[in-house]
Amino acid sequence: MTILHVEDIVKKYGDFQAVKGISFAVEKGEIFGFLGPNGAGKSTTIKILCTLLSLTSGKAVLNGFDVSKETLKVRQSIGLVFQDYSLDDRLTAEENLYFHGMLYNVPRELLRERMEQVLKMVDLIERKDDQVRKFSGGMKRRLEIARGLLHHPKVLFLDEPTIGLDPQTRRAIWNHVINLRDEFGLTVFMTTHYMEEAEHCDRIAIIDHGEIVALDSPVSLKAQVGGDIITVKTNQNEEIAKLIQERYNLESKLEGEFLRLEVQDGSSFVPQIVADFPGAILSIHVHEPTLDDVFLKLTGRAIRDELISEADRAKQKVRSFRKGKR
Numbered sequence: 278m279t280i281l282h283v284e285d286i287v288k289k290y291g292d293f294q295a296v297k298g299i300s301f302a303v304e305k306g307e308i309f310g311f312l313g314p315n316g317a318g319k320s321t322t323i324k325i326l327c328t329l330l331s332l333t334s335g336k337a338v339l340n341g342f343d344v345s346k347e348t349l350k351v352r353q354s355i356g357l358v359f360q361d362y363s364l365d366d367r368l369t370a371e372e373n374l375y376f377h378g379m380l381y382n383v384p385r386e387l388l389r390e391r392m393e394q395v396l397k398m399v400d401l402i403e404r405k406d407d408q409v410r411k412f413s414g415g416m417k418r419r420l421e422i423a424r425g426l427l428h429h430p431k432v433l434f435l436d437e438p439t440i441g442l443d444p445q446t447r448r449a450i451w452n453h454v455i456n457l458r459d460e461f462g463l464t465v466f467m468t469t470h471y472m473e474e475a476e477h478c479d480r481i482a483i484i485d486h487g488e489i490v491a492l493d494s495p496v497s498l499k500a501q502v503g504g505d506i507i508t509v510k511t512n513q514n515e516e517i518a519k520l521i522q523e524r525y526n527l528e529s530k531l532e533g534e535f536l537r538l539e540v541q542d543g544s545s546f547v548p549q550i551v552a553d554f555p556g557a558i559l560s561i562h563v564h565e566p567t568l569d570d571v572f573l574k575l576t577g578r579a580i581r582d583e584l585i586s587e588a589d590r591a592k593q594k595v596r597s598f599r600k601g602k603r
């Protein structure tokens with residue numbers, strides 16, 4: 278059953294087209310991911326689907342409601358966990374949930390039971406009476422997820438849910454998200470630029486410059502690359518690239534100080550190239566295709582994690598600067 282149907286959505290900021298006519302559908306119970314580099318249009322799209330931003334043209338229907346015309350019904354159908362921290366630090370975990378429940382008109386007689394239910398889901402029931410300021414970053418994010426589920430949404434939107442969190446906490450949050458899907462059939466729509474995170478999704482739309490460049494399961498996307506990826510450092514990269522072309526009819530790409538090439542079978546290619554270019558190979562690495570390789574193949578650019586980490590750090594700094602000014 279289709280829970281979200283998006284048809285030819287365009288979003289313009291002035292003359293600039295941030296989202297360029299994208300279309301897709303999400304099935305009930307799916308974990309659907311939007312993967313792309315900074316500025317690709319992920320947040321803009323998610324905000325449109327959550328009714329926080331108007332669209333320029335196109336149509337989106339969520340849980341049977343038009344996001345442009347039936348905003349209240351759409352809002353009642355969704356839970357939100359956005360990049361910006363939005364808990365009240367001075368309230369306890371339970372009080373934060375209570376406040377949200379009142380805003381969403383969760384009937385009073387149900388609210389206690391619901392709060393207990395969602396706190397249990399994210400393993401925070403023991404800490405319900407603690408002020409949120411005493412929580413770690415991961416606990417806060419789990420509480421935000423619990424809050425997003427309090428009014429029993431049909432679709433949970435997660436915009437970069439684990440940004441700035443350590444890998445262990447990221448994994449813990451993912452385990453919770455997968456459980457929610459498995460146990461309650463919840464549909465999850467998320468954006469990320471972490472490759473390993475995107476791997477958890479049932480399907481991924483790869484977005485670049487406001488356009489969907491591919492949409493499929495992680496396994497099928499990676500199968501598009503085919504074979505193995507070799508990165509090799511030699512003492513004369515340009516010269517060796519030419520020789521590789523001549524000898525094996527393989528095109529290699531210069532990436533920093535490495536040559537990158539795709540081969541059918543890495544385990545047989547490595548000994549062959551080492552033997553064919555004695556003394557020239559300084560290092561060689563072989564790996565199965567990742568989603569980064571898929572992105573590179575589709576766009577000619579890499580979503581490099583180190584660049585992204587830089588952006589994360591900068592975003593964190595801006596947030597602390599903002600908080601300090603309050």
Ligand SMILES: Nc1ncnc2c1ncn2[C@@H]1O[C@H](COP(=O)(O)OP(=O)(O)OP(=O)(O)O)[C@@H](O)[C@H]1O
Pocket residue numbers: 290293295313314315316317318319320321322470
């Ligand atoms: N309010 C705005 N006014 C003008 N341009 C905007 C506005 N918001 C976003 N943009 C531009 O639209 C494009 C898409 O931005 P968006 O925030 O949707 O990207 P993103 O993929 O979510 O990136 P990030 O991961 O950095 O949040 C970017 O080029 C951005 O600069």
